[in-house]
Amino acid sequence: MDRKTITALKKIIGAEYLHTAKEELLCYSYDGTGQEFIPEAVALPASTAEISAIMKLASATPFPVVPRGAGTGMTGGALPIAGGLVLGLSRMNRILEMDVANQVAVVEPGVITGDLRSKAAEHNLYYPPDPASFKFCTIGGNVGECAGGPSAVKYGVTRDYVLGLEVVLPDGRIINTGVRTAKGVVGYDLTRLFVGSEGTLGVVTKIILRLTAKPEAKETLLVLLDSIDRAVALVSEILAHHLPCTLEYMDRTAIELVADQFPEPIPATTAALLLIELDGDQKSVPLASKRLRDFLQNAEQVLAVHTAHNSKDAEQLWAARRRVSPAAFNLRPHKVSEDVVVPRNRIPELVTTAEQLATASKIPIFTFGHAGDGNIHVNIMLDRDNPTEATAAEHAKQTLFAKVMELGGTLSGEHGVGITKANYLPMELSAETLAVMQSIKTLFDPRNILNPGKIFPATKQNEENN
Amino acid sequence: MDRKTITALKKIIGAEYLHTAKEELLCYSYDGTGQEFIPEAVALPASTAEISAIMKLASATPFPVVPRGAGTGMTGGALPIAGGLVLGLSRMNRILEMDVANQVAVVEPGVITGDLRSKAAEHNLYYPPDPASFKFCTIGGNVGECAGGPSAVKYGVTRDYVLGLEVVLPDGRIINTGVRTAKGVVGYDLTRLFVGSEGTLGVVTKIILRLTAKPEAKETLLVLLDSIDRAVALVSEILAHHLPCTLEYMDRTAIELVADQFPEPIPATTAALLLIELDGDQKSVPLASKRLRDFLQNAEQVLAVHTAHNSKDAEQLWAARRRVSPAAFNLRPHKVSEDVVVPRNRIPELVTTAEQLATASKIPIFTFGHAGDGNIHVNIMLDRDNPTEATAAEHAKQTLFAKVMELGGTLSGEHGVGITKANYLPMELSAETLAVMQSIKTLFDPRNILNPGKIFPATKQNEENN
Numbered sequence: 001m002d003r004k005t006i007t008a009l010k011k012i013i014g015a016e017y018l019h020t021a022k023e024e025l026l027c028y029s030y031d032g033t034g035q036e037f038i039p040e041a042v043a044l045p046a047s048t049a050e051i052s053a054i055m056k057l058a059s060a061t062p063f064p065v066v067p068r069g070a071g072t073g074m075t076g077g078a079l080p081i082a083g084g085l086v087l088g089l090s091r092m093n094r095i096l097e098m099d100v101a102n103q104v105a106v107v108e109p110g111v112i113t114g115d116l117r118s119k120a121a122e123h124n125l126y127y128p129p130d131p132a133s134f135k136f137c138t139i140g141g142n143v144g145e146c147a148g149g150p151s152a153v154k155y156g157v158t159r160d161y162v163l164g165l166e167v168v169l170p171d172g173r174i175i176n177t178g179v180r181t182a183k184g185v186v187g188y189d190l191t192r193l194f195v196g197s198e199g200t201l202g203v204v205t206k207i208i209l210r211l212t213a214k215p216e217a218k219e220t221l222l223v224l225l226d227s228i229d230r231a232v233a234l235v236s237e238i239l240a241h242h243l244p245c246t247l248e249y250m251d252r253t254a255i256e257l258v259a260d261q262f263p264e265p266i267p268a269t270t271a272a273l274l275l276i277e278l279d280g281d282q283k284s285v286p287l288a289s290k291r292l293r294d295f296l297q298n299a300e301q302v303l304a305v306h307t308a309h310n311s312k313d314a315e316q317l318w319a320a321r322r323r324v325s326p327a328a329f330n331l332r333p334h335k336v337s338e339d340v341v342v343p344r345n346r347i348p349e350l351v352t353t354a355e356q357l358a359t360a361s362k363i364p365i366f367t368f369g370h371a372g373d374g375n376i377h378v379n380i381m382l383d384r385d386n387p388t389e390a391t392a393a394e395h396a397k398q399t400l401f402a403k404v405m406e407l408g409g410t411l412s413g414e415h416g417v418g419i420t421k422a423n424y425l426p427m428e429l430s431a432e433t434l435a436v437m438q439s440i441k442t443l444f445d446p447r448n449i450l451n452p453g454k455i456f457p458a459t460k461q462n463e464e465n466n
Numbered sequence: 467m468d469r470k471t472i473t474a475l476k477k478i479i480g481a482e483y484l485h486t487a488k489e490e491l492l493c494y495s496y497d498g499t500g501q502e503f504i505p506e507a508v509a510l511p512a513s514t515a516e517i518s519a520i521m522k523l524a525s526a527t528p529f530p531v532v533p534r535g536a537g538t539g540m541t542g543g544a545l546p547i548a549g550g551l552v553l554g555l556s557r558m559n560r561i562l563e564m565d566v567a568n569q570v571a572v573v574e575p576g577v578i579t580g581d582l583r584s585k586a587a588e589h590n591l592y593y594p595p596d597p598a599s600f601k602f603c604t605i606g607g608n609v610g611e612c613a614g615g616p617s618a619v620k621y622g623v624t625r626d627y628v629l630g631l632e633v634v635l636p637d638g639r640i641i642n643t644g645v646r647t648a649k650g651v652v653g654y655d656l657t658r659l660f661v662g663s664e665g666t667l668g669v670v671t672k673i674i675l676r677l678t679a680k681p682e683a684k685e686t687l688l689v690l691l692d693s694i695d696r697a698v699a700l701v702s703e704i705l706a707h708h709l710p711c712t713l714e715y716m717d718r719t720a721i722e723l724v725a726d727q728f729p730e731p732i733p734a735t736t737a738a739l740l741l742i743e744l745d746g747d748q749k750s751v752p753l754a755s756k757r758l759r760d761f762l763q764n765a766e767q768v769l770a771v772h773t774a775h776n777s778k779d780a781e782q783l784w785a786a787r788r789r790v791s792p793a794a795f796n797l798r799p800h801k802v803s804e805d806v807v808v809p810r811n812r813i814p815e816l817v818t819t820a821e822q823l824a825t826a827s828k829i830p831i832f833t834f835g836h837a838g839d840g841n842i843h844v845n846i847m848l849d850r851d852n853p854t855e856a857t858a859a860e861h862a863k864q865t866l867f868a869k870v871m872e873l874g875g876t877l878s879g880e881h882g883v884g885i886t887k888a889n890y891l892p893m894e895l896s897a898e899t900l901a902v903m904q905s906i907k908t909l910f911d912p913r914n915i916l917n918p919g920k921i922f923p924a925t926k927q928n929e930e931n932n
Binding site: 099101102103104124145146148152153156157159160169173174175176177179180181182183184185186187188189190192193195196197201213236239240241242243280281283284287288291341342343344345370372373374375408409410411412413414415416417421425428429430432433434436437439440441443444455 | 810
């Protein structure tokens, strides 16, 4: 980006919101992958009109533009791998409307997901998607990646709550998609084409979200089992007759990592645990909880069922669950975390594969995640500076992905593709399907300026375009 | 279509499945709009490979291809308005898989929606979407139009249950989209781009559907009110604290049409009624029902609350609701039925507009529908052979649409655009948004052979292409 471009950008958004100093650029160079790419400049626009003007300039020049929320993404969606401009959306952080009667919110992309959840709660409303990073990540980033979370088993993912969007296209045109009503089928579903497109088709500048009534009550159960197969079979049995809002599991290694964090001691024979939550109205939750407890206490191979008696107890269970990821670094300094999905009755086969890979590759591999969805976080721990472990980790990842495909699964349930999974896409998508997606990218962004190098596997042509 | 094309088609699917006789063509010439367009031929393929071969031939020739399910659509999606070939999918009617453990079904497009619901129920599973025509319409048609139904207020619409698709593109390429797991975010969301695209982007040949656990119990309540404003305010109050699976309303005219069908007499002061259902497990439904009844009995301006004491009572209430549409023809021989949507707290303004239009235009206009979603069926009754009424109906429709836009709504909640709403699209979509949609159509179907003339407003260029 030359001096003239920088001057033009400053004119669009004001000099104080256009950063080129090295120490500023560094702040926008990394994300949840731990990888780092320094952009040439960072713009912090305050309006759709400013973003439209930036995109017009970027198309005409051309230079790459990478939209960025809070940088909590796990696959590199916000990394400026081809240089250019990072478009930081932190100043566009207003909740524009909270329409209580219609259970709709209209927000800017920089709103923190947790802030929206809190604001909704003040009006007895609920925004269900709850990615682990919800206290930091933004709705815009959630829309870009189609983020999920533990509550997806009952409530679905980000896609299921986006009613409509305002989007700036790569050439600067501004379009509105979707509706602000519960239903709407006029024309093609552009809204969901943008959701999960990882900032490669347009910059989302306004989001219309569906909310629901806030559940009045919640109960949390912890179930300990002596076998992972039994745990997973139990998941299907539970979902056939109960509707939990969370159905998480942890394998033996994950349990061992945080065993001392639980309110009650974990028996040594525990091979898997399930963390289950039920929500709903004050009167029905205790009833549903009792019904589920009765079922669990009569189920085979269940070692114990603990009930959190109050929100403090429940929080302690969740704190233990959330400690798994950080505690993993006690095993090795680096982590490759994959959020693969398999049909949920195939989870035992996936976990067996992970265990076998750990033994064969001599690096720790453990699993936990959203058992109700079959969305399992496989954590491959390594020391990247140890070439043997680096090779073993890469091999383990490839073997894991091949197994996921064999089991009828998908490479990503909620993290997206970004750069970390791009080269594995041909394992899941046929050449024809990939060609259709690539042609949509070219249709929207013929000069390949918007978040280039993401999603699609590197090809000679892609590399030249970048 | 010349003799050579007909011969080639016969070769692809077998002569007995290619119809050109006038009496056969007539059977595929109409749909729920009552309009009639005679195709040049009808093909009844039995496989994806046959459809692929047909599309290759159609692209090369070219000739128009119009996919058709059961022809129950309300906006002309299945009408061969440009002649060519109707692709009847009735032979592709197999439920290929019922994966009980993972709550997934894989079906061909010609499966009757009601058959899938019945088959799922045998396994204690539930496919929620319930368009009024579910006993006749097909899943393929539901996917094409993104059909809804009364249960959408709790369970969502067709879009929310489609996990993945097999699609034949206009040039004959076969692609697979989406996943067969609860989650999946790999690449662009082609699945939902095809859902609701009204057969204009590809022919859906296989559908992977998410199912849920079948609710064990259901209770049905009928609420009579003396004011439509109060009825609608009550809808918002109910949804703030209760989660019904149905929340239907009828206005005074709709009630009068079927007043003698209800199990108990309807007081003359009744201006609106709500039909509410709650579902869930055996123990919680009676509790939730009592909680809602207590609320309703203490609510202002409620004339009466009736509870269906058994499924026969409930069926009688629903039978009355279903009788509204046929009974409307007692008013006039023809009906223009619009499924507009407004934010639900604006329903009273919409209903007032409808009442004023009825008075001003001297034709009967009445409303009923899915109050929980704001999706209101506005029925304009007329005698088409009476030019005054035809003009009045057209004027009423235009005024209605303008009001819907003013209220922040959408022109279609579940029927789609087809041909009956195509020319009104610019009222809802900007020229830029329409241009983006049109460019996607051109990308997928450059020769405009697949269901031409649907969705997009007629332009000089469109007409030439047709």
